[in-house]
Amino acid sequence: MNCSQAKQIKIEDFLRSVNIHPDKSRRAGTSLIYKAPYRNETNASLEVNTVKNIWYDHGTGTGGNILDLVMEIKQTDLKGTLEYLASKSFEPFSFYKQKEPAKVIQDKKIEIIKIKPIIDPALIGYINERKISFSIASRYLKEIIYKIWNNQINDYKIYWALGFKNDQSGWELRNKYFKGCTSKHYTTIPGKKNEQLNIFEGFFDFLSALELSKTHKLKFDSLILNSIALKRKTLKLISEYKKLNLFLDNDPSGIEAVSFYQKNHKNVKDFSVILYPHPYKDFNDFLINKTRISVLFQSKAEYLY
Numbered sequence: 001m002n003c004s005q006a007k008q009i010k011i012e013d014f015l016r017s018v019n020i021h022p023d024k025s026r027r028a029g030t031s032l033i034y035k036a037p038y039r040n041e042t043n044a045s046l047e048v049n050t051v052k053n054i055w056y057d058h059g060t061g062t063g064g065n066i067l068d069l070v071m072e073i074k075q076t077d078l079k080g081t082l083e084y085l086a087s088k089s090f091e092p093f094s095f096y097k098q099k100e101p102a103k104v105i106q107d108k109k110i111e112i113i114k115i116k117p118i119i120d121p122a123l124i125g126y127i128n129e130r131k132i133s134f135s136i137a138s139r140y141l142k143e144i145i146y147k148i149w150n151n152q153i154n155d156y157k158i159y160w161a162l163g164f165k166n167d168q169s170g171w172e173l174r175n176k177y178f179k180g181c182t183s184k185h186y187t188t189i190p191g192k193k194n195e196q197l198n199i200f201e202g203f204f205d206f207l208s209a210l211e212l213s214k215t216h217k218l219k220f221d222s223l224i225l226n227s228i229a230l231k232r233k234t235l236k237l238i239s240e241y242k243k244l245n246l247f248l249d250n251d252p253s254g255i256e257a258v259s260f261y262q263k264n265h266k267n268v269k270d271f272s273v274i275l276y277p278h279p280y281k282d283f284n285d286f287l288i289n290k291t292r293i294s295v296l297f298q299s300k301a302e303y304l305y
Contacts, residue, residue, distance in 0.1 A: 061122030
């Protein structure tokens with residue numbers, strides 16, 4: 001049995017063959033919900049889409065096709081998975097017919113499958129870990145389901161992540177274990193006024209500013225670089241503002257970026273050394289590790305809201 005043949009086996013039939021059955025009270029449309037057999041859990045969180053023949057564990061944020069699931073359950077590699085499935089008998093009707101793609105691009109390119117409001121428990125948990133309230137996160141982030149080609153299984157693997165849209169309609173993707181993007185570009189977000197520009201390196205820093213300022217919209221326009229390497233592409237944009245407020249990382253690349261903006265704009269203020277000085281790595285690190293918002297912080301950050 002090869003990978004293509006194995007992937008035609010319905011996941012639900014495989015699970016039934018190893019005496020794993022869905023929670024009858026939790027069937028949702030074309031999905032079956034199971035208790036994950038490879039870990040202890042009280043509430044069923046393993047979802048199997050019976051139309052697409054893929055699975056997703058809402059408790060861990062992992063998923064994929066039948067090969068991924070067998071490897072997870074049997075704790076084996078791809079060779080062992082194929083040998084195991086070949087040793088079992090599945091009725092002809094249990095094979096899931098898949099349309100062969102006209103062309104398979106075997107690279108690391110991210111392909112978006114679906115964009116929707118954030119509902120995944122693992123992603124919500126990740127937002128909580130970053131100390132961002134859901135009311136703020138849900139205004140600026142989406143839940144993205146995407147796939148990346150995996151050479152080991154000769155197929156795409158499915159993943160879930162938080163998505164932050166950039167100004168060229170690409171997406172910054174983040175979950176607890178992954179950081180990537182569909183295309184590299186910065187993001188601009190309007191504030192209440194446009195005389196000054198707040199500059200952040202990452203979107204969690206921008207969300208942290210909103211969180212600490214107790215607002216859903218900052219006082220001035222914001223630029224989220226999404227990558228410090230994109231700073232040179234912002235020269236035309238920054239020329240349109242009277243003042244730049246920098247909220248960059250406290251690392252060598254962040255310090256270098258501060259110097260870059262100071263050389264290319266006559267009115268720059270570096271707030272990283274004022275609001276979240278070393279040893280804090282960045283704005284979000286400060287938010288995560290702070291014990292309370294001090295009166296001093298509120299007075300210094302008053303311009304934000």
